[in-house]
Amino acid sequence: MKKSTLSGLIILLCVLAWAGGTYVLGGQVRNLYQSSLKGADTWGIFSLAADDYRRGFLSSQARTQLDLNLSRGEGAGSPESMQLVFNHTFRHGPFPGGFSLPALAEVETRLAEVRLDGVDVEGFFEHFPELEAAVAVTRVAFDGSAKSRLHIPPLERHDSEGELKWQGLKIDAMAEPEGQALQGSIEMPGLEFIAEGSRIELGGIHGEFDLTEALPWIYVGRSKMSLDGLELAFPDGEDGSRRSFGIKAGKVTLDSRYEGERLHYRESLEFARLGMDDEFFGPLSVEIELRNLDGRALSDFMGQFQEAGRELAEVDPESRLIRLLPLYGELAMKLLAGAPELKIERLRLVAPNGEVRGGGRLGFAGEPGFFLGDFGALLQQVEATVELEAHESLVRSVLAKTMRAELQAQAAAQAEYGPEEIEQLLAESLESEIDNLLEQNFVVREGDKLKTAAGLKNGVFTLNGSALPIFSGE
Structure with missing residues (x-):
């Protein structure tokens, strides 16, 4: 050849x-x-x-x-x-x-x-x-x-209804065969929207995720998101006044794992600064942990929910919710029977007049056979603790702001006293309120801080070491 x-x-x-x-x-x-x-x-x-x-x-x-x-919206013709x-x-x-x-x-x-x-x-x-x-x-x-x-x-629009500036979106993702693992990143540089006197400015959003399928519909691993900033401004009332809200440098991290038929989640949140009108706070940080969730129960629920969605696709939303309620009830029973636990740790907020620290825990004993509708039996299985402390100067500042607004409203309605009298009444009322909180053991004073600690165990509620009845007549 x-x-x-x-x-x-x-x-x-x-x-x-x-x-x-x-x-x-x-x-x-x-x-x-x-x-x-x-x-x-x-x-x-x-x-x-x-x-x-x-x-x-x-x-x-x-x-x-x-x-x-x-x-369906309130207006006629809403899609x-x-x-x-x-x-x-x-x-x-x-x-x-x-x-x-x-x-x-x-x-x-x-x-x-x-x-x-x-x-x-x-x-x-x-x-x-x-x-x-x-x-x-x-x-x-x-x-x-x-x-x-x-x-x-990116896109930018200007018309009679408002202005929109969006700097675009990029998503990169990798998926293993049949979705066994997911990895990727999300990048949105920014967004600005102005309409009807309101303004929303969203700074860059950056996200990453690395997840593995633990069970059908259940993924575990690590996800992270950061937000450069968020600014909201909008009119308040007919007098031309405006209100605003802002966040600077936010970070959220979520870690999850599946061990021994149980799901465990841990989330940390950090914000460098938060603003409300002319007041600014920060940094704010907190860690939230959710443990001992029945993984099989959640996975089965997700599958049943999807199957029910197919069957009820043509049913109106209210009827669909009614028919899905038994699924939610069954899920709640299974989750509570598995002794789930919620923890809030290392809560810290810095304010101009001091700072707040605290934490808490909410857990269930997980004993079988209890009925979800029996509130008394449910309380016997609940264990909860809350601890908070704040500088007294901060507590006084918050109370004074609320009480001053109430006194000013009364003065405007009745015209009985002027600004100087309002401040005098405020000082007297503030001291009385703090003394009342201390006398009734709602808070205790330690140095320059006010603290409170509450707990619930075996159906007994305690506040700063003293047992208090939950139901009247106890």
Whole structure:
């Protein structure tokens, strides 16, 4: 056989193998797409459905419709549902997109239609062409793992209704076969919205997650999110006054694990500064721990909830809630029987006139056979403690602000006394209030701080070491 003939035969065999592989993998891509929708076709007010699938040789096309049931607004003509239709282009392996690394497929997803109550929103993409340009690209490996990137470009709008400046969104994610593990990051540089005298300015949001599937619907691992800042300003009343709220440098970290059929969560929150009108506080920090949650019960509940969502898809929200209540009741019984525990630790808030520290714990004994509706029996299984301390100067400042507002309102209504008399009454009332709190043992004084400690165990409530009756007549 001539060398040229042999070379031609090898090339022909390679082309046939590539073509055959492309055709076979195209079928696998379709099966993968359809199976992925089965696991998340209905979830609460959301539902997903394959709208169309057209298989080709080198690539295939598909459409997925996301339905969102909306609560009916107070105004006439408010929409009851929203539909988002996405177009997918599946480029088949083994070399999707031409001369690229081998893969099962490369999927490109774009938003194609926006509907309200099934009717297209006219001119939506003319008003928001950036959303039409947004694209998510997913590369699916032969083992079923996937790597995705979603990029929504920045957009800016100015019209008679207000101003919108959004600096876009980027999401990178990696998923192991069949969703056994998820890793990724979220980046949103910022958002500013102005309308009807109100202003919202959201600083950059940065998030990371590294999760592993412990049970169906249950993922554990670590998630982190940071917020550069948040500023809200809005009118208050008809006199032209305004109110504001702000956050600076917030961080949230959530760690979770699954051990011995139990789920454990630990969350830490930190904020460098919080502001309300002209008052500023911070830093604020706290750690929250939730332990001993029955993992199987939660996993089963999530599956049953989704299945019920399919069956009740056409039922109105109120009837749906009534029919789902038994599921929630069953979940509560199972969780309480597992001796769950909630802890709040290392709470610290710094204010201009002092600081607050504290913590607490809420737990259940987990003894079987109790009835959720029997409040007395339930109290016997509850164990709770709360400890708080604050500088007395801070307590006085908070009480004075509240009492001054009440006295000023009384003076405005009755015109019985002026500003100097208000301050004199305030000083007298403030001392009386502090003395009353100390006398009734609601707080105790230690140096420059006021402290309180409360507890509940075996149905007995204690406050600063003294037992108090829970029910009248005890």
